[in-house]
Amino acid sequence: MDAVDQQSMTGAVIKEYRLDLAQLWLEFVGLGGDASEQLIRDYCAGDAALPAKERDALAQAVNEHCAAVGLPLRAPLSESALFLLQPERHDPERKDPYSSK
Template structure:
């Protein structure tokens, strides 16, 4: 997964659950993260970049918090694969099985 997608999806989880960034930063540091709290805030706002290791450590902190709270969404790791769902394209030979024609 590229850095921009990982940042956006991590931030989306944080915003969706209104997670406290200060609390996440403490968990991040506890997991070995090295970035300042302000850098984490800037990263979440899309205004700063983190190394893959730091992004994954933040995602781990978010995910552990979500698991503890029983929340369903998770932040992706840099090794995650992003699947884009697109409508299936049908050729002219395709017919709608529910059509009355």
């Protein structure tokens, strides 16, 4: 997955659920993340980049938090295949399997 796509999708989950970034940062550090809380805030705002290891630790923290409280959306990992999440970006001619047409 492209780093920018992962960043925007992770940020969207955080924003959608109004997740507490301070709490997420603690969970991120517990999972081996090494970025400062301010850098995580900047990343989520789209103002900074993170290496894949850090992006994945944050996505994992988001996903574990969402799973613990029963929220359905998840943040993608760097190895996620974006075209599986959004088929139209991979192949615009591909039919929607949920469409009745």
